[in-house]
Amino acid sequence: MPSYVLAAPAAGDHSLHVTARGWLVLAVILLLAGLWYAVACVFWPFTRCWWCKDQPRRYQNKRRRAWRKCWVCKGTGERLRFGRAVYAHFRNKKRKAAKR
Amino acid sequence: VTIEPIRRENDGAAVIPLRPIADRLADLEVTSAAAVEKLDRSYEVELDEPVPTAAAPVYVDPPPARVIDVRPIIPDHLRGRRAVAASAKRAAARGGRIAAFHAVRAPVVYAPKAAFWSLAGLLKLVRRQMAWWWDLESFSLRQEAANNNDAHTYRTLDKETRAKRSFRGWVLVGELVGLVIAATVLLKMLPAWVVWLLVVGLVLTLARFGRPAGKPIVGRAVVAPRFRKLNADIVLRAYYAAGLGHPDKPDQQVQFGSTMSRDAMNSGSQVVVDLPYGKTFDDVVKSKKQLASGLDVTEYQVFLTRDKTSTRRHLLFVADRDPLAIPAGRTPLLNCKPTDIWKPAPLGLDERGKLVALALMWISVLIGAQPRKGKTFTARHMALYAALDPYVKLFVADGKASPDWRAFALVAERMVFGTAPTARDGDPVEKLIDMLRHIKRHIQRVNEVLSRLPVEVCPEGKLTRELARDLRYPELRVWMLVMEEFQAYYELDDKKQNEEIAGLLSYIMAVGPSAGVILLSSSQKPSGVGAGDIQRVFNRFRDNHAVRFALKCGNRNVSEAILGTEAYGEGIDATALPVGPEYMGVGYLYGASDLTPTVRGYLADQRDAEKILKAARKHREQLGTLSGEAAGDMTIEGEVVDVLTDALAVVLPTEANVSFARLASRLADRFPERYGETTAAVISAQLRNAGARSKNVKDRDYFEGGVGQGVAREQLEELAARRAVSG
Numbered sequence: 001m002p003s004y005v006l007a008a009p010a011a012g013d014h015s016l017h018v019t020a021r022g023w024l025v026l027a028v029i030l031l032l033a034g035l036w037y038a039v040a041c042v043f044w045p046f047t048r049c050w051w052c053k054d055q056p057r058r059y060q061n062k063r064r065r066a067w068r069k070c071w072v073c074k075g076t077g078e079r080l081r082f083g084r085a086v087y088a089h090f091r092n093k094k095r096k097a098a099k100r
Numbered sequence: 101v102t103i104e105p106i107r108r109e110n111d112g113a114a115v116i117p118l119r120p121i122a123d124r125l126a127d128l129e130v131t132s133a134a135a136v137e138k139l140d141r142s143y144e145v146e147l148d149e150p151v152p153t154a155a156a157p158v159y160v161d162p163p164p165a166r167v168i169d170v171r172p173i174i175p176d177h178l179r180g181r182r183a184v185a186a187s188a189k190r191a192a193a194r195g196g197r198i199a200a201f202h203a204v205r206a207p208v209v210y211a212p213k214a215a216f217w218s219l220a221g222l223l224k225l226v227r228r229q230m231a232w233w234w235d236l237e238s239f240s241l242r243q244e245a246a247n248n249n250d251a252h253t254y255r256t257l258d259k260e261t262r263a264k265r266s267f268r269g270w271v272l273v274g275e276l277v278g279l280v281i282a283a284t285v286l287l288k289m290l291p292a293w294v295v296w297l298l299v300v301g302l303v304l305t306l307a308r309f310g311r312p313a314g315k316p317i318v319g320r321a322v323v324a325p326r327f328r329k330l331n332a333d334i335v336l337r338a339y340y341a342a343g344l345g346h347p348d349k350p351d352q353q354v355q356f357g358s359t360m361s362r363d364a365m366n367s368g369s370q371v372v373v374d375l376p377y378g379k380t381f382d383d384v385v386k387s388k389k390q391l392a393s394g395l396d397v398t399e400y401q402v403f404l405t406r407d408k409t410s411t412r413r414h415l416l417f418v419a420d421r422d423p424l425a426i427p428a429g430r431t432p433l434l435n436c437k438p439t440d441i442w443k444p445a446p447l448g449l450d451e452r453g454k455l456v457a458l459a460l461m462w463i464s465v466l467i468g469a470q471p472r473k474g475k476t477f478t479a480r481h482m483a484l485y486a487a488l489d490p491y492v493k494l495f496v497a498d499g500k501a502s503p504d505w506r507a508f509a510l511v512a513e514r515m516v517f518g519t520a521p522t523a524r525d526g527d528p529v530e531k532l533i534d535m536l537r538h539i540k541r542h543i544q545r546v547n548e549v550l551s552r553l554p555v556e557v558c559p560e561g562k563l564t565r566e567l568a569r570d571l572r573y574p575e576l577r578v579w580m581l582v583m584e585e586f587q588a589y590y591e592l593d594d595k596k597q598n599e600e601i602a603g604l605l606s607y608i609m610a611v612g613p614s615a616g617v618i619l620l621s622s623s624q625k626p627s628g629v630g631a632g633d634i635q636r637v638f639n640r641f642r643d644n645h646a647v648r649f650a651l652k653c654g655n656r657n658v659s660e661a662i663l664g665t666e667a668y669g670e671g672i673d674a675t676a677l678p679v680g681p682e683y684m685g686v687g688y689l690y691g692a693s694d695l696t697p698t699v700r701g702y703l704a705d706q707r708d709a710e711k712i713l714k715a716a717r718k719h720r721e722q723l724g725t726l727s728g729e730a731a732g733d734m735t736i737e738g739e740v741v742d743v744l745t746d747a748l749a750v751v752l753p754t755e756a757n758v759s760f761a762r763l764a765s766r767l768a769d770r771f772p773e774r775y776g777e778t779t780a781a782v783i784s785a786q787l788r789n790a791g792a793r794s795k796n797v798k799d800r801d802y803f804e805g806g807v808g809q810g811v812a813r814e815q816l817e818e819l820a821a822r823r824a825v826s827g
Contacts (some may be wrong), residue, residue: 045242
């Protein structure tokens with residue numbers, strides 16, 4: 001790692017030392033990643049299902065005579081991003097409350 | 101009226117007699133074929149039997165609608181060649197004005213605004229095209245699908261969107277290429293001025309597209325007045341809110357006697373209203389403020405006119421604008437033509453813009469108001485009307501000695517200013533007493549002459565217009581006495597003088613009008629003057645005025661003092677008149693007729709007054725009726741002193757010019773009883789009043805420099821000769 005992120009360890013010291021600038025860089029990276037994730041939640045709310053890996057019917061029963069849909073994506077091969085799912089949950093909750 | 105039902109022969113049923121069609125038409129005041137045809141089809145027309153033509157009693161007819169909403173086939177302003185020409189001229193003037201308005205603003209205001217908004221329009225256009233290309237309309241649908249975790253719908257929509265974007269992208273590329281080619285071709289083929297014209301057109305189009313909806317680039321040259329248009333619901337709401345009925349009780353409902361319409365001058369809306377049974381016109385007058393509140397206008401915009409047919413019926417007129425805030429304008433007397441005191445004098449305009457004229461003969465007028473509300477202007481306007489009649493003799497007494505009445509010296513028989521003695525005017529109180537005695541003697545003389553005249557000449561024993569203008573009876577002229585701030589002459593230090601003035605004024609008030617003496621009084625303090633007998637006589641004098649004109653008053657007591665207590669009982673209170681500079685000269689005219697109009701007085705300022713009075717003096721000079729102090733006469737203890745004749749008597753035939761100082765000295769020596777205390781300035785003023793022009797003359801005995809003001813002998817002789825000719 002570059003020296004402005006990690007401080008040089010003292011002799012015999014094997015622990016990791018992060019400088020203040022290192023923390024700042026880390027915060028910026030996290031912020032950018034968060035922003036990118038938020039943008040992705042808006043413009044590409046669906047992503048590939050992590051369970052079925054885009055093969056929603058690969059699971060068979062024990063007798064291997066029937067296929068069933070992926071329990072995560074319900075056979076669509078896509079699942080809603082976690083961030084978007086959280087947003088949609090609160091939004092829908094608010095809407096339902098407003099309708100009452 | 102008794103109603104006799106007509107029995108039909110066939111069935112014996114009683115039929116209520118109907119009003120004849122002719123009567124109905126007369127009420128409607130419409131003779132158009134459409135109206136007649138409409139009536140012919142009415143259920144009121146008997147089909148089986150002819151309508152009785154004789155006047156039958158009215159029973160169940162609905163109230164006649166006096167306001168008819170019939171529009172003329174050809175509008176009034178297009179009837180006849182002159183009307184068309186005038187309309188065209190007016191339209192051209194209006195168009196020219198609008199064009200000039202915009203031409204001035206085009207390079208300074210409109211061009212920068214158009215450039216700015218055209219840029220905004222271009223950006224707006226690009227943004228719209230980009231939004232169209234990117235199919236932003238489907239964005240919300242996809243978001244909704246994502247919120248519902250509907251991956252299938254989302255995928256379908258996404259697929260469609262991608263296809264659309266691809267297609268629209270190619271369309272936009274084609275458009276861009278087309279525009280570039282078209283622009284290149286046009287630039288090369290078309291002449292420069294056409295290109296510029298296209299650019300201007302493009303800029304204007306883009307500017308129109310880019311400007312916000314409520315921000316026009318080109319402003320309005322003519323702003324149309326906006327007003328509240330009434331409808332039946334608003335009127336009913338107002339009446340019910342004012343407690344003049346109840347909407348839920350059938351016998352307490354307000355009804356309409358006509359349809360809602362605009363008045364003939366298009367200045368407001370009007371409707372005939374029928375109050376519930378038991379409510380009277382007085383009730384609605386008393387509730388005028390509440391009514392105005394319910395109509396959501398000021399009370400000055402609401403006008404109620406009594407209907408002669410029923411006390412519960414009246415005409416409600418609601419003006420679009422506050423009519424009292426619109427000035428009546430300059431006085432029509434500025435045409436400087438001779439007037440006739442026997443005809444009504446124009447005073448101003450009423451609330452509806454109609455002329456209010458006051459017949460001054462046989463009456464006395466009291467004008468009262470707070471200071472600076474137009475009291476003196478109103479009184480002076482009436483006096484100016486009288487001044488323009490060359491057969492009227494004017495007597496002016498101004499208790500406040502203001503400059504307002506000074507110009508009347510041009511025509512006035514006698515004038516008195518203030519209450520304090522001055523070197524110029526002498527003792528005004530003595531002069532006033534003398535003047536009033538003179539008027540009293542005149543009244544006695546007139547009555548004496550009238551009683552001696554034969555019946556053929558004076559059939560009713562009263563002064564007539566012919567007699568007042570008859571050269572054989574110069575003593576029968578109409579006189580007008582103006583008493584400005586007359587209360588000043590009731591508050592003198594000398595009680596004897598107070599009493600004498602009060603007595604004389606009371607006599608003139610009582611007997612003067614019948615002898616052709618018009619009394620015009622004005623006061624800013626019409627109550628609380630003097631004490632004891634003086635107060636009693638003052639109040640009697642004040643209360644005996646036949647006509648009162650009250651402008652804005654400070655409190656109810658003053659208003660009552662001017663208008664009388666009975667006026668307040670009728671709901672007329674001068675304290676309720678609006679306040680503000682635009683309402684100066686607005687007042688109630690009470691006692692002149694059954695109506696009490698709110699008058700916006702005509703304006704005649706000091707300059708106008710001088711112009712009118714100069715014209716009045718000319719009229720009098722031409723007819724030879726200029727007399728009194730205006731003609732240079734001086735009055736001492738009732739004796740008329742002719743300064744011109746006296747001056748000529750003391751000027752030597754060998755003298756070409758004589759100074760005023762020498763003249764004053766000689767007059768004092770020759771006529772000590774008349775000119776004992778006179779001065780050069782007084783003689784100068786009197787001779788100038790008589791028409792003489794002063795000039796520089798040499799006189800080493802009286803002037804240190806050897807030169808001073810004087811007059812030419814020839815001019816004095818000329819003036820005397822002219823007066824002898826005119827009589």
